[in-house]
Amino acid sequence: MIENMLISTGITVFAYLIGLKIFQAANRNVWLNPLYTVTVFLFIFLPFLHLDYKTYENGSGLFSILMQTAIVSLAIPLYKQWPLIKKNFKKIGTGIFIGGAAGVGSTLSLATLFGIKKDIMASLLPKAATLPVALSASGSLGGVPALTVLFVLTSALFSFICGPKVLEWLNIKSKAAKGLAMGASAQALGASKCLQWGEEEGAMSAIAMTTTAIIVSSLIPFYMLFS
Template sequence: MIFYFAIPLTLLLYWLTRQLYRFKPWPFINPVLLPMFVIMAVIVLSGSALQDYQAGAHPIHLLLEPAVVALAIPLYQQIGQIRARLKPILLGCSLSVLISVGLTLITCSLVPTAPEIVSSIATRSITTPLAMSVSSSLGGVAAIAAAIVVLVGILGAVIGFPLLRLFRVTDPQAQGLAIGACSHAVGTAAAAERGTTQGAFSSLAMVVCGVLTAILAPVLFALYHWISQHL
């Protein structure tokens, strides 16, 4: 039954969440977070299969790739600003990747963790397809990597801008880079709602960090395993 209601339910929940956010602009009123919990509850309480919902909502899923490509529009609009700040952008994204993957490896070395779990969560800050691919190449579980990425994206979209305000990061370019580097596509969607500049720089950080993670993560993992064997 949920097959036939998948698209109407998804669109209705998205619209209701957007309306609620306009009335009460609280960070946790997120068009991904709240509909996700409601849909999960509907699937469980109705005894439906997740596969039925996925099949019914497949047309929406097909729009995901064009939506991601459309993020290049604000990127193109800010191309002059990006060229002028290319070096600090690359430096910031590189540090973001090193910190993200490095902290994961350090934390997992302190707490006994299965190697496949380490590989699955180390790519948490890049977009889902890249995270699944990089994680699998490192011996991780793609499904776990995808779940962690979604959770991190939602968390960044919810608390990212409040944290930036708390630390008095007010420059829209810096805000966009921070959100895109940590919260990939979900965070970028939230950044785009804040402004064209935030959306453009978040898109840029998402792409650059994805590429850098694919390059640097295997090197960091090799170093991690070498150190583990010699200590």
Template sequence: MIDIVSDVMHELWQVLLNTATIPGLQWLSITLAIYAGAIKINRAAGNNPLLHPLVITAIGVMALSVITGTGIEDYQQHAGLLHWLLGPATVALALPMFAQWQKVRELGWRLVLAIGVGGIIAPVLAWLCLFVVDAPLALQMTMLAKSITTPLAMETSRVIGGVPELAAVFVIITGIAGAIAAPLSFGLFQVADRQAQGIALGSVAHAVGTAKALSMGEDVAAMASLGLCLNGIMTAIVLPLVFS
């Protein structure tokens, strides 16, 4: 345990040293400023999934990287603190899980089964498309982690032989597509139960779907948060076990 804590503190110290430089502080400040502006733009647009803060931030940072001639490896080193914080962010998923624990106990195996089925069908169908066209194996492995939140997707993808950076892209695209298609899908298949709507959004479209659920009501958002957490945890455990 002491060795683990020591390794974590050493890694954090190295990240802080890289960040505590003029380029590091500049890129960290720029990224946070763009993200803050992206949140305001998204809210002004009525939480339009096409204008999700992550999408706007990614486009803004990429544009500035091209303009300034900063390579992606240099940016990752300068803004390494943001990447390191993905670990604590993953652990923080335990908080909404704890807040909804009573609902988990109430619904029991039915809830776990519904989230498990959604968490399996969505990525497997996407993986099957890549398998049919004989896409590179690393790309196929990355696609399997597309329906869970970014911190878990990147780490899970790395463990099973995928590409963590590409996993983040797949996650964002999946979330946006899910948030856009959800109202039409619910109407087409006559899914009127609000608990089912929330679970579907959280299980398949992760954080972006949960943001969409917030606009549909607190009860839908609560179930979406539950679906997000449970599916993320189950996928992060199952995929490494299957492909190890």
């Protein structure tokens, strides 16, 4: 058991460090993000190391604990952004609450329309939250965490690619509106895009990311009460 843990953790960290070096050498090209390169690398090479995926997953328990402390660490950016949040409290609150409810509501209605099964539905619902939060919410809803990861990442990527164009078509010019919309939908990817647009957009999207996570994770218990 401990042996498994050492091997899984060791391989992952080692591959990540190499992936990070490549990412930095390539001037932080979005497509060379260690998340993609390292995952694909490990997915292909784990069988060569005579390590099946089940053993690897069983040994990766340390990472799920660290995921929880990562959520706790989000308190630090939230604290630093607090003056800006306090100043725009109603604006941010309105946008994120309505947007978050629309996200959960539209997922729920589309999934019901398509007759999607309960466990997959539970993995879909928290997808608007940042990954660590979505993962723990999916777990408590009875979803499949592995699927939630996939859903969170694809919806973030989709929003990251389409979001700026959609905002342009709708002629939304307000910096706060653009930042909040991108942060609420594409999380960290959205925040990186918004930082290129400007400081206010960047800060707003970072705020949207943390507050969406809080709102999604507090809306979900209500869903559990009614289902």
